[in-house]
Amino acid sequence: LSAWSAVQMGPADPILGVTEAFKADKDPRKINLGVGAYRDGNGKPYILTSVKKAEEIVDASGPDKEYLPITGLADFTKNAAILAYGADSTPLSQGSIAVTQSISGTGALRIGGAFLARHYPNAKIIYLPTPSWGNHTPIFRDSGLEVRGYRYFNKETVGLDFEGLKADLRAAPEQSIVLLHACAHNPTGIDPTHEQWKEISDIVAEKKLFPFFDMAYQGFATGSIPNDAFALRHFVAQGHQVALAQSFAKNMGLYGERVGAFSLTTSGPEEKARVDSQLKIVIRPMYSNPPLHGARIANTILSNEALYSEWEAEVKTMAERIISMREKLYNMLTHDLKTPGEWGHIKSQIGMFSFTGLTPAHTQALAERAHVYMTRDGRISMAGLNGGNIEHFATSVDAAVK
């Protein structure tokens, strides 16, 4: 008898499963709007010019392949923290931010989950928005936290359920952990306004909640690095202690290089040193130390003024292409095809994704009849649309809902 004879078949990953179905489809009109990876105007993966140049600089420096320290490349983590918190951030200038390199955003969330499970002195309950990125629940559950939800999405308005969100955070036990998408909320594409963020910050203060920011899309939401960090920087300026997961997958297109950072603000250098030591103790048995190459690329961009400017412009170009696809899709559905329903949210939503309002039955029909693939909840990656396929997509949606 095999040791694994009782192992049950598990369900396919709901997001990566879409790509598998797409790959198996041989129709030339097929479109993959499942996974959140940027595609250029020709539907091709895009390597940023700033990344190519940074890679050349790294290569030319004759780099070795030695191990990094447990918390990664120190210059990279310093620059990653500046990018997120801002060069003028008070905790940064006080030397009170504990930061470690991570295996992209997922790894940052997992380090955070494990650190909180071990050291957070209050109830180990984390509140996630409903809905949230599908991997948040398993990450925090497997880290040993109790996962609960707060209202976020209003089906009727296809907008933010701000009253529900406030009521749920007010009803949470004091000192609970609350996960906040810093910008470009995945999957809904709906972000609080600056005024709403200020109210959320006040409730978090009132209820002594612990804010954990997931910032996987800095620059991708509005095209501006500081703009997209508004929520994080506001919370820090209000005196909140925060946790932060950063990913460079999307904004540098470094998906497979797995470049990220996890940080915590502390009360000062002495506490930071203690927190740093415990971060190492969490990380060492997980994977010992992080990968080298991507961190060198990201650090070269972040530390070189000319490359940084070029990168900023490229982030803006990516964000703007996505915004132009929103406009185009909205116009096709509303004006050209007169598709039944209200599609204004396609234009107003932010970031990589749009929560279309299409039902599981629609998404199934689109896959089977039109070779158009998306997650069952009707989320589409706007980056998968381009001048060559948007008409097929719009007419297929029109046919599916009519």
Ligand code: PMP
């Ligand atoms: N958080 C959110 C909200 C995401 O959408 C993603 C990627 N889909 C991640 C974190 C992590 O991605 P990665 O591990 O590739 O950086």
